[in-house]
Amino acid sequence: MRVIDIFDTTLRDGEQSAGINLNTAEKIEIARQLERFGATIIESGFPASSPGDFDAVQRIAGIVKNSIITGLARSVKSDIDRAWEALKGAEQPHIHIFLATSPIHMEHKLMKTPDQVVEIAVESVKYARKFFPLVQWSAEDASRSDPEFLAFIIKKVIEAGATTINLPDTVGYATPSEYGALFRYMKENVTGIEKVKLSAHCHDDLGMATANTLAAIENGADQVEGTINGIGERAGNVALEEIAVALHIRKQIYGVNTGVNLKEIKRTSQLVSQLTGSLIQPNKAIVGKNAFAHEAGIHQDGMLKNPLTYEIITPELIGDASTELVLGKHSGRHAFKDRAIKMGFELNDEKLNKAFAEFKKLADSKKEILEADLFVLLTDQQINEKHIPVYELDSVQVQYGTDSIPIATVSARQPNGELISQSAAGAGAVEAIFNTLERIVAGKVHILDYRVTSIGKGRDALGEAVINLSYNGDTVTGRDVAQDVLEASAKAYLNAVNRQLVKSNQKVEVEAG
Numbered sequence: 001m002r003v004i005d006i007f008d009t010t011l012r013d014g015e016q017s018a019g020i021n022l023n024t025a026e027k028i029e030i031a032r033q034l035e036r037f038g039a040t041i042i043e044s045g046f047p048a049s050s051p052g053d054f055d056a057v058q059r060i061a062g063i064v065k066n067s068i069i070t071g072l073a074r075s076v077k078s079d080i081d082r083a084w085e086a087l088k089g090a091e092q093p094h095i096h097i098f099l100a101t102s103p104i105h106m107e108h109k110l111m112k113t114p115d116q117v118v119e120i121a122v123e124s125v126k127y128a129r130k131f132f133p134l135v136q137w138s139a140e141d142a143s144r145s146d147p148e149f150l151a152f153i154i155k156k157v158i159e160a161g162a163t164t165i166n167l168p169d170t171v172g173y174a175t176p177s178e179y180g181a182l183f184r185y186m187k188e189n190v191t192g193i194e195k196v197k198l199s200a201h202c203h204d205d206l207g208m209a210t211a212n213t214l215a216a217i218e219n220g221a222d223q224v225e226g227t228i229n230g231i232g233e234r235a236g237n238v239a240l241e242e243i244a245v246a247l248h249i250r251k252q253i254y255g256v257n258t259g260v261n262l263k264e265i266k267r268t269s270q271l272v273s274q275l276t277g278s279l280i281q282p283n284k285a286i287v288g289k290n291a292f293a294h295e296a297g298i299h300q301d302g303m304l305k306n307p308l309t310y311e312i313i314t315p316e317l318i319g320d321a322s323t324e325l326v327l328g329k330h331s332g333r334h335a336f337k338d339r340a341i342k343m344g345f346e347l348n349d350e351k352l353n354k355a356f357a358e359f360k361k362l363a364d365s366k367k368e369i370l371e372a373d374l375f376v377l378l379t380d381q382q383i384n385e386k387h388i389p390v391y392e393l394d395s396v397q398v399q400y401g402t403d404s405i406p407i408a409t410v411s412a413r414q415p416n417g418e419l420i421s422q423s424a425a426g427a428g429a430v431e432a433i434f435n436t437l438e439r440i441v442a443g444k445v446h447i448l449d450y451r452v453t454s455i456g457k458g459r460d461a462l463g464e465a466v467i468n469l470s471y472n473g474d475t476v477t478g479r480d481v482a483q484d485v486l487e488a489s490a491k492a493y494l495n496a497v498n499r500q501l502v503k504s505n506q507k508v509e510v511e512a513g
């Protein structure tokens with residue numbers, strides 16, 4: 001099978017992202033991981049650009065042995081000399097020289113005529129070949145260059161000794177059919193092109209970097225350049241993890257191999273994200289937090305019946321943890337039941353349906369339902385099997401101010417079905433609620449202990465209240481959760497009273513029976 005070389009430029013073009021700045025130690029750590037990932041070539045910096053880049057390229061060239069290390073250089077002798085200084089200790093010294101070939105770049109940036117550009121390109125490649133066995137030459141802005149001129153200059157640099165020719169879509173302007181055609185054109189019109197490797201380098205300005213890179217492969221590219229997580233100048237470079245996985249999953253279409261160790265993808269992605277501080281969007285293909293998370297009930301049902309229904313890539317393939325069925329407002333009964341069973345609950349259909357209805361209510365107000373939330377919902381269904389009438393909270397209102405006495409008004413349905421409202425004051429909002437509830441429930445209540453904790457993470461975490469009280473002389477514990485701790489406290493209070501009611505009722509039944 002045809003082999004495609006993976007040229008990783010996370011440490012050079014990736015570092016060109018606005019806001020990213022890696023020190024040498026961080027670059028070495030990423031380079032080591034890129035070696036494990038299986039990059040054929042690692043572009044570890046631009047040695048002439050700064051002492052820091054020089055140091056990183058030199059150090060990485062001395063450390064990494066299983067990937068070829070390269071450095072970028074303009075078509076000027078001083079850049080090439082600096083690159084040689086940095087790279088002469090590498091196993092296979094490789095340099096990456098570039099020069100723009102599009103009319104706009106030649107005229108307005110380089111301020112050179114096309115003839116001068118050809119001469120500079122040829123001279124720089126010849127000069128580099130005095131030192132480097134491997135010389136990659138890039139026609140910057142190739143996709144906006146005149147194909148005839150491009151074919152001419154490429155022929156000249158091949159004659160000068162270039163070993164790889166790169167055709168960058170520098171500003172992410174090409175469409176897949178145009179970019180593919182550019183590769184075909186060079187293959188068909190440049191004498192000597194078969195002696196060199198042909199490389200693709202795509203930017204994502206129009207969101208077409210992955211499609212363009214794959215089009216280049218379909219049209220004869222031997223090497224693809226990109227970065228981990230797609231970081232890079234402006235909208236970034238093509239994300240190498242996307243290319244590697246696309247070529248693997250659709251091998252029947254592309255018929256090529258890369259040396260990428262797919263299992264290292266997740267780790268590499270996380271390392272790059274951590275050290276660059278560049279966060280990965282949750283829906284990013286392959287490595288996003290949601291790439292293997294299924295939330296919709298119909299999808300979750302399909303996944304439980306056969307994962308192939310909705311999963312074309314397994315998380316294991318890229319070294320990720322397992323698929324996640326996230327329980328949220330779009331989830332259905334199958335996924336809910338599956339999770340309840342995995343958590344050790346054995347609920348009959350009726351209880352499960354009740355818990356599911358509670359879950360749906362909760363999911364409306366909470367982004368993600370955590371296991372702790374489910375635990376509370378499901379345990380609630382394990383009490384009061386016989387449907388003994390109990391108290392039900394209807395509403396809670398509290399008037400609270402730092403300069404006034406808190407007053408609570410609570411409405412609750414009594415076991416006989418009657419809805420009653422009461423008000424009472426207290427030293428604090430919670431005490432006011434408890435004092436009001438004491439007026440509602442028939443019987444003597446004495447609070448022994450009370451705690452509130454948050455369940456879950458973030459500002460939308462649920463509040464859990466646990467209350468230990470004596471009701472008519474019996475000690476009982478109640479707990480409940482709600483979005484608000486005051487509501488949770490009121491519910492926990494009634495939950496304790498209700499448990500005592502259920503307990504004593506069952507006892508009466510046993511004694512009577």
Ligand SMILES: CC(=O)SCCNC(=O)CCNC(=O)[C@H](O)C(C)(C)COP(=O)(O)OP(=O)(O)OC[C@H]1O[C@@H](n2cnc3c(N)ncnc32)[C@H](O)[C@@H]1OP(=O)(O)O
Nearest residue numbers: 016046048049050073074075076098099100109110140170
């Ligand atoms: C498409 C790409 O990603 S190309 C790589 C881009 N990466 C970077 O630019 C990051 C590192 N760059 C740097 O640190 C600095 O730009 C340096 C050290 C390389 C140069 O800095 P300076 O000497 O101050 O020049 P500056 O960056 O302002 O301008 C670039 C000069 O290089 C010239 N130049 C641009 N590309 C090339 C090239 N491939 N070959 C020769 N000269 C070039 C420009 O025409 C300009 O020349 P001028 O000074 O005669 O007008």
Ligand SMILES: CC(C)C(=O)C(=O)O
Nearest residue numbers: 098138140141168170
């Ligand atoms: C130096 C070249 C290859 C580059 O980064 C680009 O054209 O985007």
